[in-house]
Amino acid sequence: MITKELICVNCPMGCRLKVEMEGKEILSITGNTCPRGAEYAAQECVRPMRILTSTVKIDHGTHRVLPVITDKAIPLDLMFKAMDEVRTVRVTAPVAEGQVLVHDLIGSGADLIASRSMEKN
C-alpha cells in the first residue's frame, strides 16, 4: 500500500488530503472538508484535471484581449495543446460573460467561455 499526500486545488482552502492506494486502486481518502475534495483526490491519482484560464484576441472590444475560462476542468497533460487552440481563437465584440466561444475544446468535453462581458468600443 502507498500513501499519497495531496493539496486540494478545488478552492483556495487548500485542504491537505491523504490518499491510501494499492496499485491503481484507492482505498481511502482523508483530510477533505467537502465531497469535492474526495473527487479531486480520486481524479488526481489517476489523471490530474485543471481549469484553464487564458485570453483570446477580441476585435472592436474595449480591450485588445478577452479573458476566457474552460467551463470544466480539462486534463493537465493537455494544457499546452489546449493553449495552441486558444491562441487561434478570434472573437468580435460585443461578448457576454459565459458566452461559449469554442465548443468541446480539443475534444476535452469542456467549452471555452468568455470570463467577462465586453462591449463594442
Next chain:
Amino acid sequence: MRNYQAVIIGGGSAGLSAAVTLKKNGIEDIVVIEKDMEPGGILEQCIHNGFGLQTFKEQLSGPAYAERYVRMARELNVDIKLNTMVTKLTADRHISYVNPSEGAVTVSADAVILAVGCYERARGAINITGTRPAGVYTAGQAQRYLNIEGYLVGKKVFILGSGDIGLIMARRMTLEGAEVLGVAEIMPYSNGLPRNIKQCLEDFGIPLYLSHTVTKTYGRDRLEGIDIAQVGPDRNPIEGTTQHFDVDTLLLSVGLIPENHLADEAGIRMDPVTRGPVVDDYYMTSADGIFACGNGLHVHDLVDFVSLQAERAALGAVKYLQREGKARGNTIKVRPGEGVSYTVPACVHPEDPSGNVEFFFRVRKPMDEAVLEIRSGDKVLRTLKKRKLMPSEMERALITEKEIAALREEVTIAVREVQA
C-alpha cells in the same frame, strides 16, 4: 456643495459590495468613485479561477466575480463615477475628485467608505542590488500587461517572492510560452496559498527556492541576469551560496500594502502593522463617519472576504447614518496576543455593540497544531484548536454580541503552537 448620504471611494470588489449593501439597506443617495474606465478594480486582471466559493458557492474567474457585483450595483441603480480620481479627503468628509467631464469637484458626505485597495511593494522596498534595466516588474504589472493590454513582458523569467500573484503569473507565463526558471522566497515557508504552489509551480515543474532571495540584477538596457542566494535566519544572504540565472525578466511578488495616502492625509490613525487605518467594530476609522474595508484596510487572501468585510463596513455606515445622537460609550481594545501579528477590527463598543464581530487576523509563523485563545483580562472567552496555520492565510475568530456587551477589559487574540 453637493452632499451625499455616502461616498464610496473605489469601485473594486470592496466598493461595489459596500454600495450594494448600502442600497439594500435604504441608503439611496450614494456614489461610487472609481479611477479606472470600468468598475471591478484589480479583479479585471485576475483572470484565473478560484473566486467566489464563499460568496456564490461557485468557482469564478476574477472578471466574472466582479461582473456579478457590477450587475447587482446596476440593478440597484448605484451611481458609479468612472475615470474619476479622488485627490483629497478631509476628516470632516469633504471629498475632492477630478475627472474629464466634471473637472475638479469637491463634494461632502454624511459617511465615507474607503475601499481603495492596495499596491505592490516595489524593488526599492527590498534589498536587490545592481543595475536598474528594463525587465523588472511587479507581478501585478506583468499581469496587467498580459491580461488587459495583451502583451508578454519577457521570455526567460525568474520570480522573487511566493505571493499569490507571482505564483499565478508563473503558470500564466509558462502557458504563454515563457520559461519560468524559478521562484525564490526569502522566508523558510511559502507566502502563497497551498493550492497555488501545487497548481502553478508543481504542475509545471517550476522550482521553489525557500530561504532564498535575489541579491543582484545585471544588464544595462534590458535585464540580462540575476543572482540568487540562500539566506540565514537573519534573512541576510549567506556567502558562497550564490547561483546565477540568465533571465530577461524578474517579477516581484513581495507583498501588498494598503493604499493609504488619502486616509493618511486626512489625519486618520493608521496601524503600523497592517499599514491601513485602525477601525472599530463598525469598521469606522478614527475620523467620525469615515469607514474602511477591503485591501485598503488590510490585505486579504480571498476576495470573498473582501466582499464580506465591505458588507459589514457598509452595515456599520448604515447604523451610523441612522443613529441619532446616541452616546456610544466606552471602547474596549482588541489586541494581537502571542503568535498573532494584527487583528481587525481593533476595538469594540460594549455599550453599543455592532452585533457579533468576526475578527480577521494573521499568525506570525506557520504552525501545524495550535490553540487559539481569546481573553479579556484574566478571563478566557474561548479556546479553539487550529490546524495548519500559515501567515499567508487570513484567520477569523468570532466574539458574540452578548460577549461583547459583557466586556470590561482589553481583549487579546493569541495563537499558541502545540506539539502534536
Next chain:
Amino acid sequence: MYDVLIIGAGITGTMLAYELSQYQLRIALIEKENDIADGATMANSAIVHTGYDPKDETMKAKMNVEGARRYEKLCRDLGCKYKTVGAFIAACGEEEEAQLDILAGRADRRDIPYRWLSGDEARAEEKNLSDNVTKVLDFYTTAVIYPWEVACACAETAVNNGAKLYLNSPCTGIEKTDGGYIVHTPEQDLLAKTVVNAAGVYADQIAKMVNEDPGFAITPRRGEYYVLDQDADFVNHIIFPVPSEAKGKGVLAVPTVYGNTLIGPNSDYVDDKDDNGTSFDGLAYVRANISKTMKNVPLNRSIRTFSGLRPTSSDPDFIIREDDEAEGFFHIASIESPGLASAPGIAAYVAEELIAKRIPLIKDPEAVMTREAPVVLSELSEEERSELIRKNPLYGRIICRCEQVSEGEIVDCIHRTCGAATVKGVKKRVRPGMGRCQGGFCEPLVLGILSRELGIPMTEVVLDSLKSRILESENRS
C-alpha cells in the same frame, strides 16, 4: 559649421548650451544616451550648496559661490522648482566642532550667511537628529532643486533659441581641421569651430581624442542612496555630518523638492564608467553611517535605491580650461560635488572667460531666456483645474495616483521641445512612477500614452536607452 559643440547633455552641458544660447552662436549639444540628464545629473543629492565647503582659492569655491548666487533667479526664469530648506552641519564633540569653525571662516570670507545652534536647539527643529550631535552650523540659504528638471529646462530653452540637440550620439572620434574640429558620431560628422568637453565620467576619454596626455584621468566614484516615501516625515533641513578630507561630505539626509527624503551617499571608486548599479556593501555603508547624525531612520519606508557616478579625477579641483594643445577645445572635467550647485557659475565662466577669447559673443536680441513652466495640475486651485479640464479633458484623467499626474501633463511633456520619448523620460519630467508604487499602476498607462503620441507600437516603447524595451511581444496578434 557650428560655433560651439558641447559633448554631454548633463547639467553642465545643458546649462552651458542655455547660457550660450543668449548669443548669436550656432550651438550643437551631443549626448550619447537616449535622453538629457541620464548620467550623474540623474543621480546625486540635488543640493544647491552655498559654497562654504571648498577650500579657498579653488575653482570649486569660486564656481560654487557664483553658481549658488545665480540659481534662484535661474529656476524662476526656467519655471523650475527651487526650495530653500537650509543645511545643518552637525558636529558630535569638540573635535568636530573645531571643524565647524573652519567652515564658518570660509563662509565669512565668501559672504555666505549662517547661524549657530546648540545640539538641543537643533533637535528642537529636527526631531530625528542624533542625541550625539553637540553643535550645528546652519547654512540656512541652502536649497534643493530637481536637477534633471533644470537640465531639461536648459536644453529646451537653448533648443528653442536655435541650438541643436543630438541624442544617441556618442562622440567616437575628433579630428582637428584648419578652422576647428570634426566630431564623429555613429550617425553624423559634426563640424565646429570650438568644442566643449562636458562628458562627465568620460571626459578623460574625450580629452584623449585631441591630446594624448590631457593631464587628467577620471575614476568614477559611486554614490548610493535610499529614497524614502513622502509620508516618512523624517527631516526638514539637509543634515550633513562634519565633512572630512577622506570621506567627503559623508552620508546625508536630504528633504527633496517633492517631500521625499534621500539618505546617502557612500563613496566607492569603481573601474567601470557604466557601473551605476547599487551594491550590497554600499547600501550597508549608507545604513550604518546615517546613524552618525540621525536617529529613528525609517529605512523601512524606502521606495527606491539608486546610485550615481561622480566624475572624480586625479585633480582635487574642477578642471575648467582650454586644452594645452588643442586650441578652441575646452574641458569642463572633474565636476564632482559641488558640480550641480556650480553649474550656472561654470556656464558663465566658460562662456565669458574661455569661449569669448576664441569667438566673439554678441547678444542675440531674439533669444528668449525664460521658459513657460509646464502645467502642474496638483499645484492648481480647483477652479484653475476645472478651467484647464474644460479646455482639454486629458487634464481630467489622472494617470499616476501617487503623484497625481494627469494625462494632459504627460502628453505635454512628450510634445515639448526636447520632450520625453521614453518611460523614464516622462518620469523625469512630470513624475509618474516617482511615488510609492514606483509605477506599478501607471507604467502600463504611460507606455500606452507614449505609444499613441509617438505613433509607435507598444512593443517599441523603451524604458530609457534604445535597447531597453519593456514589452517582449504582442500576445494574441
